[in-house]
Amino acid sequence: MGNEIEKTKNTLDTISEKLKGYLDVRDNILDSEYVQVLGDVSKVVGLLRNASSLIAQKRFEAFLKGFKPDGIPTEEQLARLRDYINNEEKAQFISDTLSKILLSKSTKSCTILGIIMYEVIENKQNISHDYLVCIDALMNLFDKDIENIKFIYEFLDTTEFGRFYSLGRQFRNAYKSVNIDKSSMELTLEKAVNYQLLKRTYEIEVDLDIDDDSPSSSSGRAENEELYHKSNPGKLLFDFIKVVS
Structure with missing residues (x-):
């Protein structure tokens, strides 16, 4: 010995x-x-x-x-x-x-x-670059962030197109059902995007009400919605999280 x-x-x-x-x-x-x-x-x-x-x-x-x-x-x-x-x-x-x-x-x-x-x-x-990004992110995550990221990626696996709206009712109801509060989830989402563990894109929806008789009087509105997707470093981290969970 x-x-x-x-x-x-x-x-x-x-x-x-x-x-x-x-x-x-x-x-x-x-x-x-x-x-x-x-x-x-x-x-x-x-x-x-x-x-x-x-x-x-x-x-x-x-x-x-x-x-x-x-x-x-x-x-x-x-x-x-x-x-x-x-x-x-x-x-x-x-x-x-x-x-x-x-x-x-x-x-x-x-x-x-x-x-x-x-x-x-x-x-x-x-x-690989994915490993370096993953390691850099880990230094800045709290235990709660890791739990939230695990939930996010598990939820993404249930979606049809591998994405969700940040304000979507389905996602909101899902994390509330496991007692994750809105503030905690918002903080993790922002951190995950900043450290490239999630990708965020924007979808613009335009609703126009055109008056055929007087086009200048037409009205409309545009809504900008955030969408979240998986990233390669995030998928790598999720594989490791599953090992420790």
Whole structure:
């Protein structure tokens, strides 16, 4: 057991060194003048560690749950992670994904980040644009957003053309029936569009009332309705959400 733990520690050290090598990271960040103006460096570091340690532990445990659902990552898995890092692009991808664990606002997001990293490494995948968009969005989603997105995509699967009107009665009644309030759904819809997890289009309906005898007296109205559709990053995220739900 002791030898296995030591091997795992050595592999983690190797991964860290490879990331630093590709990304040209220096070890003297605490010597920065920006840190020193705050006072005693040790006090600054202590404050940061105390403030973030509990939430960081919770986020990292959620990440490990996705990366290794049945326990802690094995030395063999960590070795595959180490070997996967063979250029700057992959080093940036791994570092960026790991950093988002601490920046994430959701434990579910961290679990999904673990699943994504496991899948990419196991299949030796190149990093697609859809994955990058999905990972970026995860850092900004709350657990409630993830629940709402799951509902939205499940609802889209029931529609005839894979879309719905934002003000449509059918959609509104559906989310209310599962106790999602209007404000929560509106916030998630806006966030999902901003982070490319949904596509929003507009449909303009024009209703004209033309007077044949006096065309200049004709009247009419135009209504602009919002439509929501699936996006490729959103479909990818939905597949991962189904795994953790």
